[in-house]
Amino acid sequence: MKEVKNIFVTIHFILFPLLGLCQQTPQFSQYMYNTISINPAYAGSREIMVINVLNRNQWVGIEGAPVTQTLSAHTSIPKSNLGVGLSVINDKLGFERMTYVYSDISYKIDLDAYDEYKLTFGIKAGFRKYSLDDELLNDPLYNNDPELANVDYKWDPNFGVGLYFRGDSFYLGLSAPKIFRYKNNTEYFSLDRMTYFLNGGYLLDVDRHIKIKPAFIVKYTDGAPISVDISSMMLINENLWIGANYRLGDSLGALLNFKLTEGFSVGYAYDYITSNLNYATAGSHELMLNYEFEFPKPRCTCKNLYN
Template sequence: MKKLFLVLGLLGSWITFAQQEPQYTQYMYNTVSVNPGYAGTRGVASILGLYRQQWAGLEGAPETAQFSIHSPISYRGHGLGLSIINDEIGPSRDTYVNASFSYKLQLGYDTWLNLGIMAGGSFLEVNYDKLNIHDPGDPELSGRLSKFSPNIGAGAYLHASNWYVGLSVPALLETHFYDDIQQSVAKEKMHFYLIGGYVFDLSPTLKFKPAALVKAVSGAPLGVDVSANFLFNEKFTLGAAYRWDAAVSALAGFSITEGLHVGYTYDWDTTGLGNYNSGTHEVFLRFEFVSSSRNRMISPRFF
């Protein structure tokens, strides 16, 4: 049984290296992690903490923790943000640290375009001692490997009070890992993200919020996420999501106070790997400084 879990864990590692960047089910609330143009668009300082446990019960499965903060920094709405992501899978840990800046342009009465850039880097650490090595004496597979890779990204975020569309490339620099082991070279490639959503007013107390995320990277299948959320009384959110050929999800959220919101999702795998794990859990907590009338958002925001 341990050997089976090891094989599946390595399979999971291979899949994650193929997708390379962390994935989220609640991407509509976590946009600043993939698009620097989102920084400051909430209209107030916004802090988000997120934890994702993928493929629960499977040894070596991915775990992702994130902290992000962003805020407008001028009366014109230009934004500044910081995102820290810790992504662990098997023996490897990847920590991303990026700062974002967005420049806001008003295109119409209720339409804005934020152009953003992000800069930072990632710290990769691999602990070979966590592996069950066939040849323990292999010097190439012992101890730890550490590597820092710089990063530059860019994005555009077009939005109004009830819709948004964003296009971004979070990492413009391609990075080679394990350069000293030519038999096992991993290359981190550029990822392109297209995100969009709309808010429909179905009644004074009910809103419908569909959203979609498309992720493209050379050498991997196109990633497509679609979701449909219903917002009741601007307090409680309930919905479902589908990740193409990968998972179906249930989503729920609640506004504890005007500035404090919590959300949770559960993913069911639709692949064969679903037979060996008990699903994926993702929870986030978002706090926004909206207590004073001076800092309140001019119009309600639902994304």
């Protein structure tokens, strides 16, 4: 048994730092509902309180594959152009774990007299902590390894910036959620690299029962290939969203979001892997809960493009 574990740890040291180049910032199939985690300018854009919880199990069947949980909330500040947000991300890849805690503040500018076009600037500030799984640290085969002893477990500060442009039926965002670049004190473990995001979407009213909203997100991490996601969802009777998404060269997926009660919805995404990992995994699963709290007096007449 120890021999098998020894082989797995060796493979982890060789393979997962390479996978980590693509996993620097966690990826989500339901990215349109979790924009606050990557773009601080999104804070308060709905002018209501939004709370989002998400869990993603990537590449199910591959031991040590990424597992990610997020908790986020954001709202506008009454009688001001300011928005605030908070996000916590826990990302596990192999024996490595990244924890991010960030706060967000945004400032909105109305670009026309009809309150149709808005440009928002945002700043994200917080900390990240790198750690290793207790199973590895407590294993007598490795707990005396000097490389493990050199891993830095302190909380490192970081900040990010973002822009968010919104019209009555579309949005476009550009952000860099992590400006500082950190390297751990050992050659084995992955480097925290700067990542850029460009995302956008459009809401099309087909009739009073059906709406269509295509969306995209482009992610670029220093030293890694560009990641491109394209999705399209259909809203039926203001209650049920169904759709599909495609991650270029990686996966083809299905999206589902259902409004359980007024303000509360649940979402699910499944990714069928089309890359070379297809033979080893049953795909990726993502579950999301979303809660919206409206203020006593509605302060936003804009369409609900995305949560």
